[in-house]
Amino acid sequence: MEKKIEIIEHIDPSVIYKDLSHPASGGICVFIGAVRDTTQNQKVNSLFFEAYEAMALKEMEKIAAAASKQWNLHRLIMQHAVGDKKVEEPVVLVGASSAHRDDCFEACRFLIDTLKEKVPIWKKEFFDGTDEVWVTPHP
Amino acid sequence: MKILLFGIAKDIVGNQSLDEAFQAKNVAELKQELIQKYPEFTKLSSLAVAVDEEYANDDTPISAQNEIAIIPPVSGG
Numbered sequence: 001m002e003k004k005i006e007i008i009e010h011i012d013p014s015v016i017y018k019d020l021s022h023p024a025s026g027g028i029c030v031f032i033g034a035v036r037d038t039t040q041n042q043k044v045n046s047l048f049f050e051a052y053e054a055m056a057l058k059e060m061e062k063i064a065a066a067a068s069k070q071w072n073l074h075r076l077i078m079q080h081a082v083g084d085k086k087v088e089e090p091v092v093l094v095g096a097s098s099a100h101r102d103d104c105f106e107a108c109r110f111l112i113d114t115l116k117e118k119v120p121i122w123k124k125e126f127f128d129g130t131d132e133v134w135v136t137p138h139p
Numbered sequence: 140m141k142i143l144l145f146g147i148a149k150d151i152v153g154n155q156s157l158d159e160a161f162q163a164k165n166v167a168e169l170k171q172e173l174i175q176k177y178p179e180f181t182k183l184s185s186l187a188v189a190v191d192e193e194y195a196n197d198d199t200p201i202s203a204q205n206e207i208a209i210i211p212p213v214s215g216g
Contacts, residue, residue, distance in 0.1 A: 033216050049215070050145060050146060051215070052143065052145050052189070052192075052208055052210070054192050055189055055192040055193070055208070056215075058192055058193070080215055080216075091216070092215065092216045112216060115215060115216055116213075116214075116215060116216040117213070118194075118213070119213060119215050120145065120189070120208075120210050120213055120215075121213060121214070121215030121216075122145055122146030122147070122211070122213060122214050122215070123214045123215065124146075134146050134147040134150065134211075134214070135214040136146075136147060136183060136184060136211065136212040136214065
């Protein structure tokens with residue numbers, strides 16, 4: 001399996017088909033997370049993402065390895081953006097290609113869910129006015 | 140002992156890293172010392188520690204040779 005794992009400034013979703021297409025793959029599945037303009041009824045202006053980059057890449061590698069063990073994938077991608085991100089900008093992209101759709105659908109769900117749970121990346125929300133807050137998910 | 144801080148941990152300590160004397164010999168002791176010095180850490184829903192870029196258990200030994208990082212609840216994606 002070929003893989004691309006990156007922490008980058010800007011995610012470019014327009015190249016995703018080229019990144020994931022493979023002669024043996026009949027299915028490609030992609031999830032893109034973007035900046036939403038509202039959180040709990042508060043208007044969000046932007047988000048800021050910070051990563052413990054060396055460890056984040058290691059954790060992403062582990063997730064990719066687990067996915068490639070569980071499903072039959074040809075290509076896999078995991079990208080997370082860092083820095084200031086405005087509404088509608090992509091901040092995370094995961095995807096996989098496989099012979100049939102079940103493998104890439106299931107792998108894609110696993111990739112994003114596990115990334116959100118394990119990878120050391122933090123997001124700060126900037127609201128209308130001066131409010132800013134680090135997002136700390138509830139247990 | 141140098142300790143890397145991220146996200147809300149930076150705000151709690153007021154710095155990007157901690158460079159002060161810790162007596163702790165393992166992760167559990169480090170967490171205790173940290174909470175004594177900065178009680179706000181108890182307000183977080185979880186507090187993990189990474190040793191050499193890997194999530195560590197409470198009984199993982201630590202020394203000044205290790206790269207240690209405080210990992211508050213992650214919120215990527």
